[in-house]
Amino acid sequence: MNIVTKAVPADLSDRARRAAKVAGEFADAVDREGRFPREGMDALKGERLMSIQVPGELGGEDASMQEIAEVCAILGQACASTAMTYAMHQIQVASIVGYSGDSAWHADFLRRLCDEQVLIASATSEAGIGGNLRNSVCAIEVGGDTVRLEKDATVISYGEMADAILITSRAHKDAPPSDQVSTLFLKGQYTLEHTRDWDTLGMRGTCSDGYIFRGEAPKEQTLPRPFAEIAAESMLAVSHLLWGALWYGIAADAVNRAQSFVRAAARRQPGSTPPGALRLAEASSLLQQVKGNVVAGLRQFEAAKADPDRLSAMSFAVAMNNVKVGTSQTILTIINHCMLINGIIGYKNGTPYSLGRHLRDAHSAQLMISNDRILGNTSTMLLVHKQDTSLIG
Amino acid sequence: MSTAETVREIVAKHGKLPVDVGSIADDGDLYSAGLSSFASVQLMLAIEEEFDIEFPETMLNRGTFASISAIAKAVDTICAEQQAA
Numbered sequence: 001m002n003i004v005t006k007a008v009p010a011d012l013s014d015r016a017r018r019a020a021k022v023a024g025e026f027a028d029a030v031d032r033e034g035r036f037p038r039e040g041m042d043a044l045k046g047e048r049l050m051s052i053q054v055p056g057e058l059g060g061e062d063a064s065m066q067e068i069a070e071v072c073a074i075l076g077q078a079c080a081s082t083a084m085t086y087a088m089h090q091i092q093v094a095s096i097v098g099y100s101g102d103s104a105w106h107a108d109f110l111r112r113l114c115d116e117q118v119l120i121a122s123a124t125s126e127a128g129i130g131g132n133l134r135n136s137v138c139a140i141e142v143g144g145d146t147v148r149l150e151k152d153a154t155v156i157s158y159g160e161m162a163d164a165i166l167i168t169s170r171a172h173k174d175a176p177p178s179d180q181v182s183t184l185f186l187k188g189q190y191t192l193e194h195t196r197d198w199d200t201l202g203m204r205g206t207c208s209d210g211y212i213f214r215g216e217a218p219k220e221q222t223l224p225r226p227f228a229e230i231a232a233e234s235m236l237a238v239s240h241l242l243w244g245a246l247w248y249g250i251a252a253d254a255v256n257r258a259q260s261f262v263r264a265a266a267r268r269q270p271g272s273t274p275p276g277a278l279r280l281a282e283a284s285s286l287l288q289q290v291k292g293n294v295v296a297g298l299r300q301f302e303a304a305k306a307d308p309d310r311l312s313a314m315s316f317a318v319a320m321n322n323v324k325v326g327t328s329q330t331i332l333t334i335i336n337h338c339m340l341i342n343g344i345i346g347y348k349n350g351t352p353y354s355l356g357r358h359l360r361d362a363h364s365a366q367l368m369i370s371n372d373r374i375l376g377n378t379s380t381m382l383l384v385h386k387q388d389t390s391l392i393g
Numbered sequence: 394m395s396t397a398e399t400v401r402e403i404v405a406k407h408g409k410l411p412v413d414v415g416s417i418a419d420d421g422d423l424y425s426a427g428l429s430s431f432a433s434v435q436l437m438l439a440i441e442e443e444f445d446i447e448f449p450e451t452m453l454n455r456g457t458f459a460s461i462s463a464i465a466k467a468v469d470t471i472c473a474e475q476q477a478a
């Protein structure tokens with residue numbers, strides 16, 4: 001298969017770069033203070049980038065996953081917390097756009113998303129189940145035309161700043177843990193009782209505190225398709241691809257900083273190659289692997305996206321899991337290389353060569369749905385899945 | 394015993410469902426009955442063993458394991474192809 005990748009329209013990358021510039025200016029402050037990246041997110045809204053995935057007929061721009069991934073990669077180079085907030089929002093938009101069927105309520109919501117550039121948070125994680133998002137303890141109560149839900153959500157990124165939360169639960173009180181639905185609650189329809197602080201090593205600006213969520217909303221706000229389908233066909237793949245894109249961005253900026261360091265050293269002593277140059281070459285090779293991994297995954301997604309059978313195929317799930325595990329591990333090696341190149345000036349905060357924030361942010365990648373859990377799932381699938389040994393496919 | 398009946402027995406044994414398999418119709422949705430992706434792989438392995446078949450890659454998707462009748466249909470298709478070959 002030879003799919004020509006559509007180049008991202010200049011306009012879209014320009015808008016993303018303008019927003020990234022703002023996000024980058026505040027990245028250190030956001031990290032230090034562990035606060036919401038307000039400036040970067042406002043800039044994204046100002047560029048109307050929150051709604052690019054929404055279909056044109058509802059006021060959006062029909063952006064492809066590749067285009068959204070490019071925005072995530074651009075943001076990742078400036079401020080990982082802004083990039084992660086944006087990526088998580090787009091993952092929720094993908095579920096709503098793809099899985100609300102002919103629900104008029106959701107179509108109206110998507111129009112509102114375009115008009116008001118609203119921010120959507122996600123609550124899949126739950127006390128007692130950790131990152132196993134295909135299981136829920138809590139159940140939504142259906143009474144007449146109303147649904148009610150209480151969930152002990154261990155982590156809801158930017159929960160207090162969001163305009164809406166897409167939240168998973170069992171489909172009804174007698175449903176088994178894996179029979180889940182996803183409901184979009186709007187601000188004003190829920191309360192968040194703060195239970196856990198987010199004072200972390202990295203990704204500090206995502207403000208991923210824990211809450212007891214209590215909500216009540218009209219029944220029509222539950223997505224009509226089962227969450228099992230949404231997870232298998234969209235959410236897992238889109239998460240791994242958009243996370244991969246922004247993780248690539250973090251690593252790419254680290255390599256940029258290491259390259260500036262090596263070039264500055266080379267300029268000071270023309271004629272001799274600085275000692276870090278070899279390691280930089282190695283880091284560049286690893287960065288290319290990460291990029292190749294993410295881009296190949298995006299192409300596979302674009303090729304499969306119209307066909308639910310291909311999206312829910314084991315071969316596809318294995319490939320997406322591999323994108324996640326591979327990129328999350330390799331970016332750490334890359335940033336570590338960059339740290340060795342830059343030395344103490346990279347270890348220090350507040351220099352043009354600083355890498356502490358990159359390294360700390362990047363450490364979240366292997367925990368965000370634990371790599372061990374993902375490898376466990378892949379290993380189960382490999383009991384039956386036969387690998388495709390062709391090169392081009 | 395029909396394919397569907399054999400499949401039903403295997404689902405009962407390996408499906409790890411939280412409900413009685415007797416309460417699920419042949420075309421009832423196994424995922425909403427609680428079939429996990431891990432159990433679906435175990436189920437697949439047990440069926441391959443029982444019918445002495447191998448599921449081709451094209452059948453390794455959610456649809457194939459959505460119900461007892463969907464599994465039985467897949468098994469019959471594979472068996473017919475193996476006999477024709």
Ligand SMILES: Cc1cc2nc3c(=O)[nH]c(=O)nc-3n(C[C@H](O)[C@H](O)[C@H](O)COP(=O)(O)OP(=O)(O)OC[C@H]3O[C@@H](n4cnc5c(N)ncnc54)[C@H](O)[C@@H]3O)c2cc1C
Nearest residue numbers: 122123124125130131155157203367368369370372373376
């Ligand atoms: C920056 C960031 C933002 C996040 N934002 C959100 C959000 O907005 N909404 C949300 O719902 N969640 C969010 N999460 C949570 C995330 O999606 C996972 O739920 C969480 O990272 C997993 O938490 P855990 O490590 O405690 O749990 P677990 O998944 O239970 O893992 C705990 C440990 O146990 C081991 N383990 C557990 N199960 C297995 C298994 N089956 N196989 C092998 N090993 C296993 C692993 O080694 C793992 O390290 C966020 C996480 C991060 C890092």
